[in-house]
Amino acid sequence: MKPNLPGAPLRLASLLLSSALLFACSDSSDHGGGGTPPEPPEPPEPTPLYQADIVWTEYGIPHITAQDWGSLGYGYAYAYAQENYCVAMKEFVRAAGESARYLGDEGDLNEDFVYKLFNSDERIDRIFFEAAPEYVVDLASGYAAGMNRYLRETGVDNLAEGEEGCRGAEWVREVSAADIGRLLHKAVLRASSGPLADFSTAVTPPEGLVLNLETPADSEQLIAALDRETVVAGLNFPTHETMGSNAYAVGADAAQGNSGLLFGNPHFPWQGNLRWFMSHLTMGDEYDVMGATLAGLPINTIGFNQNLAWSHTVSTGTRFTFYELELNPDNPLEYLYDGELREITAETVSAERIGADGSVETVDFTFYLSHFGPIVDLGTVSPLLGGWPNGVGTLLTYRDANLDNLRGMEQWIAMGRADNLGEFKEALGALGIPWVNTIAADRFGDAFYGDISVVPHVTVNQYSNCIRGTLQTLLTDFGYVTMDGSDSACEWGSDEGTAEGIFGYDSLPKLETRNYGANANDSYWLSNPDQLLTGFSPLIGREEVEQSLRTRQTFDQAERRLAGTDGLGDPGFNIDNLRTLLYQATNYTAQQVADDVVAVCQGVESWADYTSGDGISLNELACDVLANWDRAYRVDSVGAHIFYEFWNAFNGTENQWAVPFNPADPVNTPRQLNVADAAVRDAVIGAFSTAVSRLADAAIPMDRPWGEIQYDEKNGERYGIHGGSGGFMFSAIYSPLVEGEGYSEIFTGNSYIQAVTWDESDCPDAYAVLTYSQSTDPTSDHYADSTELYSQSGWIDMPYCESDRDAQELRRESVEE
Template sequence: MRTLHRISAVALLSLAITACSDSSDSNGPAEPPVEPPVPPPVEPVFSAEIRRTEYGIPHIKADNWGSLGYGYGYAYAQDNYCVTMREVALASGRWAELTGDGIDNDFLWRYINGTRDEFSENFYVKLPQRDRDLIDGFAAGMSRYLDETGTDALPEGEAGCRNEPWVYAFDGIDLMMYLRKIALQASTDQGIVRDAILRVQGPDAMQTASAAQLGVRAGLAQDLLAMGRAIRPTEVGSNAIAAGRDATQDGGGLLLGNPHQPWNGSGRWYEAHLTIPGEYDAAGASLQGLPWIGIGFTRDVAWTHTVDYATRFTLYEVRLNPDDPMQYEYDGEMRDITATTVQAQQLQEDGSLETLERTFYSTQYGLVIDLAGVNPALGGWPTAAGTLMTMRDGNLDTGLRSLQQWVEKAQATNMEEYRTALRYIGNPVFHEFAADRHGNMFYGQISAVPHVDQAKLDECLNGIGGLIAAVTTNALIGLDGSRSDCEWGEDADSPEGTNLFGLEAHPQILGTGTAGNSNNSYWLTDATMPLEGFPFVFGWMGHEGNQQFLRTRITHSMIADRLAGEDELSETPLFDADTLKRLMYSNRVHAAELVLDDVLQICADYLNSPDADPANGPMLTETCEVLGNWDRRVNVDSRGAQVFTEFWSGIRDEYGSQFQNVVVSDEFWAVDFDPARPITTPAGIDTDIAANRDLVIDKLLYAYQRLNEAGVPLDAPWGEVQFLERNNEQVPIHGGAGTMGVFGAISASLQEGGYKNPRAGNSYIQVVSWDESECPIADTMLTHSQSVRPDSDHYADQSRLYAEKRWVRFPFCEQDIQAAQIGETLIIEE
């Protein structure tokens, strides 16, 4: 047990005076010493209890929100301090001051967040007191860790920060700047958006685009396609299945959470259990540096998310005043463009600091952007059409509401209370899934979506913005900024001042059946009862009537088979925790289930054909023999998964949709996509078309060559080919590319020796159920393990469990925590 007591300066001074008094005063008998008043005990600002259970999971208990944050910040810092420290420094607008690099990033965040004083006044003080207390405490806990450890003893290595110039003690204002930055990852903080903002130099420095370029410049369509792809995050995804009493064997609720997050950096998960007795008691996982449970469970409720590809921001095209490039037209009148100059410091080689300036320009909608980096025909001040592009971001203030929403979700005791907590619209980018012990389940596409209904889309998509929307299949939309009719609207229950859709307008299900999502839109969350009639801003990825991901299709196929008891998981229909865990680790490859029989037949026909190129014979013989013997899974002992992985990658290169992450072709599929049968179509290869047969042979040879060049045997066990390197140990990793219909998605690229060190994929996994006791039953797995520190016992321990398809029973109730505790209880105070 470790405590920290601080004695006040008054008490120290009193003790010093007493110690220095002379009791042999020659002026007379010594007066009895005057006892100094005993100061009242100093109440610590923060006091928290930290216990750790197996695999390094901290359980923090405190009596108030500040202390809870303090204990959590300290425990988290012991494992991953440097990860969040880097992000805090980046969000502060001080990176160039501290390192000499990244001045453009600093300018942007100095504009968005302002100085510390401006951010505090305009954003931080608007947070509820509870939220500020939690954030302040978390920052203080992290800074205490730094104070005790010292910069020269911080972790080293790729994820370390020993003696880095960007390490400093920070407070809640600094931390909140980072938390706001996270909320903007799908909008203002996307790379293509940042680039468009920073390209703007003002009317005096920018050229007017040539009118002849607009819409006719070679490559414009392809450049727009590339822009659309760039706004879709490639390293995040997720699966979720929520089941109510009609779908479970015991009549209780059941939830699978399977986010596919990065395995490095701020997107990693961190497991914890946070408790204020009688007020808050939640366990699960948080993203790095977030002082609340992001995905998790309580005594009564469990919840998870999947990444939701709805619209987060819209472009607005404004017509410039031909006589004044700093004015634009709005409802027939001219309005001024605002110029705002910010300052940032940059470290020079001699150690001095130079103050630099950058001017940003904005309209009533938001920042002016320049898309010349996408294509010159879209840039200029003005564009060739005499316009400017600006953007409005629906997530600029979401951070003010996020913590309120997540705390109240964890305080809910049933699905209606959980749903009520979502009224804040504090969720920046996720579908919501939840289940409770009473046998209810909930799904909601309830995230920050600009209030742009279908009528407004039909009326206001024109000009450059309309062209962008058409080419990117609405991945990006641009509205007419010259008319008030095209402004975002609002609902009666929209959060005040946001112009976002309110809770009741979002697609949602509150029921007792099943819901599942694998990052397509809300449309087929319950495949038996599609949600329809919503504008595409609620989900342009896999919108109503569109072809779905292979991962979406296998999700709903597995749900249907389980409900009917027609799978290999159990002869008993419906779900229980065991069948849900086995489904999670089933590692089927849906693309192979759809096409491999045809592929093998095409290969056999080719090898038996007198017209076959004899030079291809040995390569195809080996390749197809391996595929024929493959079990069509991506388990660690599956042999041949690497061949199909590269083959399907080649097919996707040929026919992959630019945006929807599906294979689209009028000729490739034997059964074309049918909106009335979206789970079972498209399917098979049309082997009657010679071009398809030639394509299959070409991509089989492509797979052989790719693997041969990488030194990867075609029939090596998958666990020897895909692995995580930890302290010279190769930890086998099962799962595979989600793009080929693997539910348990793993993102890893082929390199010399195999698919090393996955970038993202299965991360924090939880299966939560309940019985008649007060304790939730939570089996979890953190695939990348808890700590980024190579010297930690928890650097790879759960990764090894994952390789063996095992689970960790997360202790929630007191007796279970005591049974699983490792090490001593730590009491920290300040």
């Protein structure tokens, strides 16, 4: 393993050499005079291993300046830890497979087993310390040292309290560069081996060496009868409701000026390790990026430099594939591959947990692996998919495209170093980005969208020919590509110059334009209505399919902006009207259907046919409120909650649209509520009544402003929050309905939002806001300040240049060790 403090042995050797030379050059003779020998020279001052300057500006943004990568990581971690030490520390525990031992009810023993297997010292040595460039390891080592300095200075008993605090926690410890590698690898596996943990740890091999592979005559029919909803819910992969994003890259032809513009808005969790943290990181003359990153990562993963800006959105691409194995009936630990038998191997890991008596106990688990990867048991999804063998006499295994991927930090550094989109695209070729699209624009008027992420190299031809039989077809149709594991023709391919088993840059969808590109978590197919992208592997995404309502609003408002028909002035984007798209918080779905809903509810002759008692007057009141609603989810909007609950109850009604989806017009179809259909009208009335009843049962008044219903409470103060469900609008916030309060438990949505362009000056014209604020420490000055700013529809004027930084300075500090 490489040392955790790169450079230390070299510097120590230099000091020893200097001392030896001084000693050798001194005159040790007495010259016959017997005088007092000269005093030995004082040893030189030791050179600090890490040294960084930190300036904090308004809203708690640290600007870290260093002259080497280790020092940059050191200064950044020290600044980050002052606001969120416990958030990162808890994720270090999880990534090390120690959650069941230390985190109580938050622990997950199955995940611990998976990370003991895939984050082992051997793997982290191989894919990080041995594979990453030295400067990346230096950066991680410095980051660990900065975290450790904060812990030493603060002490475990003085760490933050609160919901995300860890004061006095026994799991707090010093960390190393290996911990940074494990944390990053855990994040990389978020769309593959992580969510599959419950299935790879559910496997139990049969007793004995002989299998009865006879299956019930109707097993194929029973599996074919499984419904999509059951399988998708059972596999429980992250959805766009838990992690999504919107982004625009605008080129000069779509702008009012000559430079590009970038708008980015990840919809990430408001709690835990996926919270963003804003910073400005400068390393000598090599790297100068302002933006944000997630807990425990030592480099900004979205942001901007002097000439370029970028953001990410969660991609539709697949990160793994299942394979179906044909077993040897005479030996259940063998499977058929190209007509020969291969062995299923076993690997045992150990993790700790707290036993029923409160003592620490060690638990072993044995994984079983094909040459593709772990065997999985999907019995919790359906009993037909469980067992060894399953209901059709086979086994499922999977291969993970991100399993050996820790290329991300090197790639994000290269992206941040780029001076234009040409250099930026070269950086994307490393293919280290695990599961997101990239959207970028530059000072010179170029714009870019691409799903340049890690995707299994399964061609269109393989997709057509390697999915065989009932089980493979069913799982693939439900979104989980499953292929024949007995045929080498179904192995993933590779592209030259790219990591094994994944598509290379040239094989992935991208849009290079002077117009605009955008994404809101649907596939690459619609990145600009006038330039649809087609002909790519289905593992990257689907083509010619109905788009989400959020995606449609993303493009609808862009097209109206280019036409100048949105009431925001002359055609084309500028930095002001681009930012307006966030805080206007219009609801695209309501713009399509709310007038018809109001007409139907106002046409009800007697609500007594649908409800009784107070419900009659409440429905009438709600209908009047909805009629006067501004069709937006701003904090002062009245009626937004009624429409939200209505749409939740109504959406999915059979034949709800009068104009069906047309692949030739994906932005504007389907559309128009089909009120000519009596069944749809009845469904509107029923859903409306359901919405009113639900709100009444939760004691939420019909005429309460949105900001008094949807809010974030910090230290006893409530901050109204703009935005609504991303299921039907652009500005996305997600929360369940809480009785007596409203939508007060926000768990994900608008997070780090940035809008960037350039003018004739050297400084980017950049604005940002962090919805939940920089700090998770309730005692911090930056626990709620940016939340208040967001509630007031404000923006941080991002101080990229030194003069702007100094004008916003709150305090500064130099740190070294």
